[in-house]
Amino acid sequence: MASIWNPEVDVCLTDSDDEDVDEGGRDWKSGRECMLFVLDANLYADEERFVQALEMIRNAFVSGLLMNDKDLMGLMLANTEHSPDPYEPGCLEHIVVPQNCAVFLPLHQLTKYIVEHLLHFLATASDKFGEEYGYVSRGTSYASMLRLCLNLFDNASYECNSAKIVYLTDIECPHTSDSQEFQMALQKANDLEGRAMEFHVIPMKDDFNYDLFYKEFLCLVKAIDIESFQPADPQQLRELLSNRKLKQDYSRRTLGHFKFSLGANLEISAQYYNFFKKRLYPRKIRALRKNNAIVRSKNVITVSKRDEATSEIIEEYEVKSTGGWYQLYTGEKTIKITPEQILRVKNMHAPGMMLLGFKPSSTLDNFVPHKPSNFMYPDDQTIIGSKRLFRALWQRCRARNKIAVCLFLRKKRSIPRYVALVPVSTEDNEGSDMQDLLSRDGFKIIYLPMGKHIRHINFNDWNIENNESPPEGVELFQKIIKKLRINYQPAVINDPGLEQLQARILALALDIQTDNDGLTVMPSTEKQDERIASILPKIEEIFGKDVEVAKKRAATGTAEETASKKAKINEDDLKKYEYVQQLIRNEALITCTNAQLRTILSTHFEVTPAKSTTKPDLIEKIKNLSN
Known part of the structure; x- marks a missing residue:
């Protein structure tokens, strides 16, 4: 029966979980991720596309150095006229570089010096690339270029848990459809599929036609039906590569x-x-402080018999885990549960x-x-x-x-x-x-x-007396929070603290100045104001207007001038009982003068205090009468 599900997404999203191992028994966290960039030299003919491709490679290497320098990354060029020696000439002793190909940087663990060498090359590539490498139109055999990529992966000195080839080009078909090189390239796609290697083509133009070559080629690499192939958006692929999101792309590994x-x-x-x-973090290990030997834990069940008179151990022996039991006391009875019984309960489904x-x-x-x-x-x-x-x-x-x-x-x-x-x-x-x-x-x-x-929290009872809110006020702010809430998506939201830390590291190590605002994709404040515009009037209806407490001013001038200054409270507002209640809740009675406190007592409570009553006593009397 033929499959109907869209095979274009027939593989998974990300790497395996920390606590899971694939069916083959291999722990995928033990290896490293390998990413080999292949730059088509024909892009040099279009300056804008060439500069954009170099900028994407630069961002990928810099982010790789910051995020996970254990990964292996490399850079090679196709369709070049010359083939200069790479950064480490000795690394290609057992590799034959085909004609019209050049290896700039073999797969290597990223270091500061390697990235600095790459940045120097990218900064001068616009002027010196034509003299050092040059370019020829469709001069490289596509199959030979892929064979060189496989040799670079085989020559890597570290175990790789995933291998990706990222090809940046604007040529839709590397060879004519009736040529022998065309069939050899398709045959090489089967080799990539057999080795579970990912291939990503990054078109440097928006109107890229996949039907000429890459539709069939990518279907063979991914082992999917050609009828269900859906071409990716070139602009979206370039955006993913700029943020090095391709390491989050499809993988042929599943959690189960x-x-x-x-x-x-x-x-x-x-x-x-x-x-x-x-994120892949290193495993936690326990080591002895004296000789750094790894501590290995082992559970041992020991059964001992003691003498009742001397409390000395008469007999002691180890019991296997299958020979032990769990003992429970229920009143006067003792229940023993064997490990086999527990396993049967665990394996109920x-x-x-x-x-x-x-x-x-x-x-x-x-x-x-x-x-x-x-x-x-x-x-x-x-x-x-x-x-x-x-x-x-x-x-x-x-x-x-x-x-x-x-x-x-x-x-x-x-x-x-x-x-x-x-x-x-x-x-x-x-x-x-x-x-x-x-x-x-x-x-x-x-x-x-x-x-x-689940934690049961009663949002109507958690407020204290000084911060009391009616139930309708709590419901109102719950609506406001829902209006302003957005879905967290790690693919597009960056950590502002991490952005600032990375900017400082780049400035210190590589002398690169960056202007990262962090959460640049957050909704604008204007859109947020539009969402809650209809709810704002209800806030004043429930809570009233906010009382602006007068700030204390520093004493200047003579004592008589300081004593003549009064708090910024309108006398007419003191005649409103709601305003007085608001002052009590906000603990703002201290800002009133003695005369204003006496006015509150006489107006709202019909009380005339003695002239010798102090200000703290007046405030306390108002609070007691308002309760």
Whole structure:
């Protein structure tokens, strides 16, 4: 049965989770990410495109040095007239560089000196590139260029968990369709697919035609159906590369495969991935302080028998984990639970996902995000026809605005979790200012919270007396917060603190001055004011006008001049009882003079205090009478 699901997004979003290992048993965190840039020298004919391509490569190398210098990055050139030696000539001893190709920087761990050498080359490339490298129109065999890329990856001295070739060009077809080089290039695409290597072509012009060559080539690399190929937006690809987002792009690794049970004798095969890329941090290890030896923990269960008279140990021996038990005391009885019984309880459900029912999408408005979301995708390898049924379920959920509630057990002996499958699509973000450039079609797995994840807070009782708010005031500000709230998307929102730190590092290490504002993609303040414009009048109705407390002024001049100064409080406002109550709540009675405090007592409480009453006593009397 043929697949119907769009294969253009048939691979996942990001790397594996920190706590997951792929089916082959390999921990993908042990390797490094390798990215090889291939610059088409024909771009030198168009100065604007050539400079833009160099700027994107520069940003990728600089961000790689700042974010994760353990990754391997390199730069080579295709269609060059000359082939100068690279930065490290000895690195190509066992590699034959084909004609009209040049290796500027082999795959290498980034250091300050390598990046400085690259920046110097990029700064002078506009003037010296023609003399040092030159360019020839379609002079390089595409298959030979790809073979050189594979040799550079094989010659890398580190294990790579992902390999990416990024080709920047504006030539739509490297060879004519009836030439032998054309067929050799397509055959080399099969080699890339067999080695699970990613290939990204970055068009340097917006009207790039994929149909001439790259449509078939990319389908062979990704092993997808050519009929469902959808060309990417060149402008969007250039934007992704400028921010080095390609390392978050498709990967052929998944967090796991499972069976999705839709009912009696009805299952489909599916797989799940990370919804967003997670930062890779080094593993935590414990080492002895004396000799730096790694501490390895081992659980040992020891059973001992003691003498009742002397309390000395008579007999002691170790018990295996399978031979132990858990002992519980329930009143006068003792219950022993063996590890086998606990494992049977843990394995009550088989690994997989089971459909429980459907709910309206509005029921997810108040969920608690206690665990990062995942992304679900069909897989026809285990059960043929899974993609067809998966697409039908996805379309019906979108048409009826429903979510699927399921029970999910991702692997053996793990905790079963209730999840919500939310259908997501690239169409949902079209035209939005906060468009996520990495979103794809499929189901977003949201882990629903349990009772222990939810904190019950009564927002009407948490206020103290000095900050008291009526229930309608709390509801009003909850509406304001919802109006101003935006969805956090790591692909487009930057950390302002991290931006400032990176700018200082660049200025110190590489003498690069940058002007980063941080959250440059946040909504403008004008749009925020428009959203809450209809709610602002209700604030004065509920809370009244804000009282501006007079600031204390420094004493200047004589004591008589200082004593003649009065607080900036209108006498007419003191005749309004609501205004007096506002002064009491804001603890602003201290700004009133003794005469004004006496006016408040006589006007609103019909009390005439003695002339010897001090100001603190007058304030206390007003507070007591107002309660």
